[in-house]
Amino acid sequence: MILIDEDTQKDFMLPAGALYVAGAERLIPVLARLFEAARARGVPVLSSVDAHAENDAEFAQWPAHCVAGTTGQQKIPETLLAERAVIPNRAGVEIPEGALQVIVEKQTLDVFSNPNFQRLLELYPDDECAVVGVATDYCVRCAVEGLLNAGRKVRVVTDAIRAIDHETGEKLLAQWEARGAALTTSNELWT
Ligand SMILES: [Zn+2]
Numbered sequence: 001m002i003l004i005d006e007d008t009q010k011d012f013m014l015p016a017g018a019l020y021v022a023g024a025e026r027l028i029p030v031l032a033r034l035f036e037a038a039r040a041r042g043v044p045v046l047s048s049v050d051a052h053a054e055n056d057a058e059f060a061q062w063p064a065h066c067v068a069g070t071t072g073q074q075k076i077p078e079t080l081l082a083e084r085a086v087i088p089n090r091a092g093v094e095i096p097e098g099a100l101q102v103i104v105e106k107q108t109l110d111v112f113s114n115p116n117f118q119r120l121l122e123l124y125p126d127d128e129c130a131v132v133g134v135a136t137d138y139c140v141r142c143a144v145e146g147l148l149n150a151g152r153k154v155r156v157v158t159d160a161i162r163a164i165d166h167e168t169g170e171k172l173l174a175q176w177e178a179r180g181a182a183l184t185t186s187n188e189l190w191t
């Protein structure tokens with residue numbers, strides 16, 4: 001199994017964040033346990049992070065958030081492992097070996113927009129992908145649907161994701177399940 005961690009950054013996760021996903025801070029204890037378990041079991045973690053420029057095109061649609069170098073752009077400490085590497089959104093970046101956590105930078109909703117994400121996934125061709133993070137109806141959606149489109153086995157950890165619009169989130173879970181994704185809870189994940 002590999003863990004796919006979407007955008008668990010301060011601007012999304014914390015009530016004071018620039019694009020706070022309401023209720024996301026309640027995921028933090030769940031995420032802390034999941035990351036501790038991943039570390040203890042040597043489960044690779046692929047994390048996405050928004051890393052925007054100050055006048056990023058995305059800010060036409062969304063309030064400014066996750067500007068590179070700001071506190072809000074940082075990941076919450078609960079989803080950071082000691083052994084980690086950061087991969088910028090540039091073609092031809094060398095993929096680090098030996099880091100348990102690889103953090104993939106992006107400037108849009110979709111982690112697949114960083115071409116290195118696909119290369120990272122190919123390091124684990126047969127592993128099931130357990131998806132956590134925010135927001136269910138935006139960046140998590142891009143990740144889950146991209147993984148399903150790529151033919152990957154997907155588990156969505158329902159107590160470790162949060163939607164901006166609850167109803168949309170529930171509909172998406174049903175759609176993903178119909179496409180073959182497994183819905184699971186953080187406690188069931190390792191059993
Ligand atoms: Zn963004």
